[in-house]
Amino acid sequence: MLMAIGARTLQFFEDTGQFARFGSQALGCSVRCLFRSHAYGLVSTQINAIGVRSVPVIMITGAFVGMTLAIQAYDQLASMGMEEHLGVLINLSVVKELGPVLAAVMLAGRIGGALTAELGTMNVTEQIDAIRSMGTDPVRYLVVPRVMACLLLTPVLIIYADLLGVLGGAMVSFAHLGINGRAYWDFSAHGVAMWDLGIGVIKGFFFGGAIATVSCYKGFTCKEGAHGVGQACTEAFVLSFISILVLDFGLAVAAKAIYQSFWPIRSIVG
Amino acid sequence: MISQSESKSSQETPVLEIKGLVKKFGQRTVLKNISLCFAKGKTTAIIGPSGCGKTVLIKHLICLLRPSTGEVLFKGQRIDELDESALAPIRTRIGFLFQAGALFDSLTVRENILFPVRQHQKGPAFKDADDLVRNKLTMVGLDGFQDYYPANLSGGQQKRVALARAIALDPEVILYDEPTTGLDPIRSDIINELILKLQRELAVTSVVVTHDMKSAYKIADRIIMLHDGNVIVDGDADHVKNHTHPIVQQFIHGRLSEEDLASLNVSSF
Ligand SMILES: Nc1ncnc2c1ncn2[C@@H]1O[C@H](COP(=O)(O)OP(=O)(O)O)[C@@H](O)[C@H]1O
Ligand SMILES: [Mg+2]
Numbered sequence: 391m392l393m394a395i396g397a398r399t400l401q402f403f404e405d406t407g408q409f410a411r412f413g414s415q416a417l418g419c420s421v422r423c424l425f426r427s428h429a430y431g432l433v434s435t436q437i438n439a440i441g442v443r444s445v446p447v448i449m450i451t452g453a454f455v456g457m458t459l460a461i462q463a464y465d466q467l468a469s470m471g472m473e474e475h476l477g478v479l480i481n482l483s484v485v486k487e488l489g490p491v492l493a494a495v496m497l498a499g500r501i502g503g504a505l506t507a508e509l510g511t512m513n514v515t516e517q518i519d520a521i522r523s524m525g526t527d528p529v530r531y532l533v534v535p536r537v538m539a540c541l542l543l544t545p546v547l548i549i550y551a552d553l554l555g556v557l558g559g560a561m562v563s564f565a566h567l568g569i570n571g572r573a574y575w576d577f578s579a580h581g582v583a584m585w586d587l588g589i590g591v592i593k594g595f596f597f598g599g600a601i602a603t604v605s606c607y608k609g610f611t612c613k614e615g616a617h618g619v620g621q622a623c624t625e626a627f628v629l630s631f632i633s634i635l636v637l638d639f640g641l642a643v644a645a646k647a648i649y650q651s652f653w654p655i656r657s658i659v660g
Numbered sequence: 661m662i663s664q665s666e667s668k669s670s671q672e673t674p675v676l677e678i679k680g681l682v683k684k685f686g687q688r689t690v691l692k693n694i695s696l697c698f699a700k701g702k703t704t705a706i707i708g709p710s711g712c713g714k715t716v717l718i719k720h721l722i723c724l725l726r727p728s729t730g731e732v733l734f735k736g737q738r739i740d741e742l743d744e745s746a747l748a749p750i751r752t753r754i755g756f757l758f759q760a761g762a763l764f765d766s767l768t769v770r771e772n773i774l775f776p777v778r779q780h781q782k783g784p785a786f787k788d789a790d791d792l793v794r795n796k797l798t799m800v801g802l803d804g805f806q807d808y809y810p811a812n813l814s815g816g817q818q819k820r821v822a823l824a825r826a827i828a829l830d831p832e833v834i835l836y837d838e839p840t841t842g843l844d845p846i847r848s849d850i851i852n853e854l855i856l857k858l859q860r861e862l863a864v865t866s867v868v869v870t871h872d873m874k875s876a877y878k879i880a881d882r883i884i885m886l887h888d889g890n891v892i893v894d895g896d897a898d899h900v901k902n903h904t905h906p907i908v909q910q911f912i913h914g915r916l917s918e919e920d921l922a923s924l925n926v927s928s929f
Contacts, residue, residue: 512764519724520762524776524829525751527744531779 412610413603416533420541432531436539440501444547451496452551455488456480456558464567476563477574478581484555485582490590491638493551494597497544498630502605505536506626509609510619518610533610537602544598545591552590589645596641600633673736675700675833675865676721681730683716690716692889693730698833703859703866705880707873709911712886714869715759718835721867722754723747752780755826759837759869761818763810763825770806773797773825780829796824801850816843823851827858834858836868840875848875855879873912885911 459480467473521528563569605626612622674697683691690713719725732740797803800820840848858864877897885893
């Protein structure tokens with residue numbers, strides 16, 4: 391029994407170490423590739439595969455989040471006679487928290503699953519070994535373009551989600567709840583700062599990096615056979631999802647600390 | 661080991677050398693203390709029953725697997741301790757044919773063959789690339805299949821494309837993992853002739869894993885048989901044919917032993 395726990399613990403640390411090595415190699419290589427133009431061909435293929443086709447689903451996610459928020463928050467605000475503040479609540483929630491997190495979760499399922507399945511299949515059919523056997527680094531050839539594409543795309547896709555969230559919220563507020571448009575936007579403009587939007591987008595870099603690194607790692611270390619690939623995909627999604635939540639919390643704490651030390655006056659007044 | 665290889669007589673350093681190779685997967689020892697030299701310009705066939713570790717052995721020659729203990733040398737230089745980036749220039753000089761082909765299924769035949777070229781040479785003009793692809797595909801008898809995807813080829817065709825890819829960089833050494841398995845007899849013979857031709861004309865050093873005895877007799881200067889993680893025969897075709905070890909005779913004549921027959925329970929039918 392103790393032996394088994396010990397072995398599991400050792401295995402856990404070994405896996406974590408291996409992942410840390412893989413991640414640092416992939417991210418380091420990605421940063422270096424930013425300065426080498428010949429890598430861009432591969433990256434743009436991935437951007438097409440990953441990004442362009444995710445736009446509709448991300449927009450739908452964003453729009454429904456905004457719309458739902460409007461419906462649900464209205465009653466509480468109205469009971470305090472503050473329904474004109476609805477815009478602040480919706481837009482702040484969408485831009486800072488729900489847009490980035492839900493978009494990232496959507497991407498973890500949509501892109502992460504595909505990346506893990508693709509690389510996992512390449513692994514079990516020895517295509518990754520074939521790349522090594524020809525003297526090319528599979529991390530550089532396969533992982534870096536995908537990580538780069540996710541790093542660049544996730545913030546952009548989050549902006550799409552934000553945009554549609556804001557529009558969806560506004561649409562329901564005006565058409566369904568009959569809120570005065572002028573007051574809605576005035577309060578929103580006052581309550582939502584560039585800083586809030588920026589936080590959401592910066593979260594996107596971290597989420598994108600985490601999704602791509604985790605998914606590629608799971609693909610590279612996937613076990614033999616169709617079952618192995620399926621299992622790797624599940625594990626990749628769960629791990630990406632947890633990393634998104636943990637990163638979100640960490641970034642919220644960090645952002646708050648930075649905000650309070652750099653904008654002390656605003657935080658007292660606003 | 662039963663006989664010394666005749667290649668020891670040449671004074672040159674062997675192209676590839678394995679010293680005291682042991683390979684374990686977990687608790688299981690697949691290769692037990694193997695030492696071999698592969699001389700320049702010679703073709704060596706490695707035979708043995710399925711699962712005896714032939715693929716594992718040949719993968720050590722380009723460090724796709726690393727030894728548990730022991731050494732691998734390329735032209736006298738120890739390579740099993742090099743990291744992946746230091747291995748790259750050596751790997752470009754060695755072609756490797758995977759048992760199942762391992763073609764990139766998202767790339768066409770043409771792009772598969774050009775993959776190593778694009779990775780290591782500063783882009784040849786487009787016309788050169790076309791010539792190179794046609795040249796390599798003609799060698800394996802598949803000219804005209806440039807724009808096919810691997811999924812649309814038969815298993816044997818995939819293997820021949822994989823062979824074309826393995827020779828795309830004109831390597832000095834080619835490692836073949838079961839090049840003729842899954843091919844019809846005529847196509848097998850095309851591959852045999854190709855291996856011989858590469859050896860004669862370009863002095864390529866080849867290591868061929870196979871259990872096709874006809875092919876082994878035809879192409880090999882030297883035949884090595886693996887059994888239970890050890891080398892049990894090492895010599896030329898005649899040496900193998902006349903070997904008295906019962907396991908060797910059973911293998912080369914494709915006969916079952918008494919115990920194997922018994923375990924099939926043939927008598928009960
Ligand atoms: N990556 C691996 N992990 C664990 N066992 C392996 C691995 N690769 C090969 N083996 C084992 O090593 C043995 C020899 O395999 P292999 O070299 O593929 O046989 P063959 O002679 O048919 O090519 C097999 O029993 C296989 O189960
Ligand atoms: Mg094999």
